[in-house]
Amino acid sequence: MIEAIGLTKRYGRTVAVRDLSFTVRPGRVTGFLGPNGAGKSTTMRMILGLDRPTEGRVLIDGRPYHELKHPMRTVGALLDAKWVHPNRSARNHLRWLARASKLPKSRVDEVLAQVGLTAVADKRAGGFSLGMSQRLGIAAALLGDPQVLLFDEPVNGLDPEGIRWIRRFMQGLAGQGRTVLVSSHLLSEMAQTAEDLIVIGRGQLISQGSTAAFIGGATETTVLVRSPQAARLAEVVTHWGMSARITDDDALVISGGSSDQIGEMAATHGVVLHELSPQQGSLEEAFMRLTGHAVEYQADEAGVA
Numbered sequence: 001m002i003e004a005i006g007l008t009k010r011y012g013r014t015v016a017v018r019d020l021s022f023t024v025r026p027g028r029v030t031g032f033l034g035p036n037g038a039g040k041s042t043t044m045r046m047i048l049g050l051d052r053p054t055e056g057r058v059l060i061d062g063r064p065y066h067e068l069k070h071p072m073r074t075v076g077a078l079l080d081a082k083w084v085h086p087n088r089s090a091r092n093h094l095r096w097l098a099r100a101s102k103l104p105k106s107r108v109d110e111v112l113a114q115v116g117l118t119a120v121a122d123k124r125a126g127g128f129s130l131g132m133s134q135r136l137g138i139a140a141a142l143l144g145d146p147q148v149l150l151f152d153e154p155v156n157g158l159d160p161e162g163i164r165w166i167r168r169f170m171q172g173l174a175g176q177g178r179t180v181l182v183s184s185h186l187l188s189e190m191a192q193t194a195e196d197l198i199v200i201g202r203g204q205l206i207s208q209g210s211t212a213a214f215i216g217g218a219t220e221t222t223v224l225v226r227s228p229q230a231a232r233l234a235e236v237v238t239h240w241g242m243s244a245r246i247t248d249d250d251a252l253v254i255s256g257g258s259s260d261q262i263g264e265m266a267a268t269h270g271v272v273l274h275e276l277s278p279q280q281g282s283l284e285e286a287f288m289r290l291t292g293h294a295v296e297y298q299a300d301e302a303g304v305a
């Protein structure tokens with residue numbers, strides 16, 4: 001579990017993170033979202049003790065990072081996949097990390113197998129593709145078999161296959177009961193990967209909770225209907241207080257009612273339906289709506305920092 005309590009970080013006059021409080025629960029992937037410059041990396045660095053909060057604190061399993069007895073066994077992180085000596089092999093890179101943290105050498109081959117790098121373990125890490133470098137970074141994060149894992153933009157620049165692999169891998173780690181916090185600005189990817197979201201804007205919390213609630217709360221759920229009697233159905237649902245927009249000859253988008261209600265009204269009025277499907281808003285829509293507001297709100301406060 002990760003708990004941030006009133007976390008604030010100032011760099012001179014810039015407030016990178018402002019009074020941020022959130023909880024990251026075990027057993028699920030939590031997405032950490034925010035526009036560029038929102039303070040995601042700064043927050044992750046504070047969780048890992050790489051940056052000191054100006055105010056507030058952040059705890060991993062109840063303790064600040066610098067008070068952890070076995071940091072590598074408690075928390076693992078992928079911050080920068082290219083952070084590796086280019087001439088060192090993947091295996092030697094991990095051995096070096098294991099030695100520095102007094103972890104058993106046997107973990108090296110275990111984590112190499114876990115991320116699927118066994119076959120290239122003795123190749124120069126400098127020659128690795130981005131996808132392989134990400135896997136090596138993840139292997140390094142897993143060396144101490146920690147319960148808490150942080151990934152900063154792990155899928156940036158990866159091809160669809162690499163993205164899918166990372167998504168499944170993170171979900172697998174969460175399925176083992178670990179706490180997984182992952183930042184990304186690939187929203188459709190996050191919508192598929194993360195069960196929970198923490199959304200920040202200009203260093204402040206905008207939303208925290210389940211991905212479904214975030215999308216549901218910030219976007220409108222509509223129902224797409226196709227019918228050869230679209231105009232007639234539009235009249236019926238409008239009469240009952242819903243709103244209908246005809247988008248095509250035979251298609252309409254209805255808001256203010258559920259698909260059950262619309263289907264029953266169609267049956268009552270003898271309207272033939274060819275399609276009746278609820279349309280959920282996207283994470284993109286929800287994110288733009290909520291972070292757009294945050295940017296405006298913050299602009300009013302410019303200078304307070």
Ligand SMILES: Nc1ncnc2c1ncn2[C@@H]1O[C@H](COP(=O)(O)OP(=O)(O)OP(=O)(O)O)[C@@H](O)[C@H]1O
Pocket residue numbers: 011014015016034035036037038039040041042043185
């Ligand atoms: N070492 C630093 N010195 C001064 N300002 C900094 C420093 N690190 C970050 N900042 C500022 O703090 C704010 C938050 O930056 P941060 O990198 O944490 O955001 P981010 O959400 O990770 O952004 P991105 O998605 O672009 O990586 C930005 O305005 C940035 O310029």
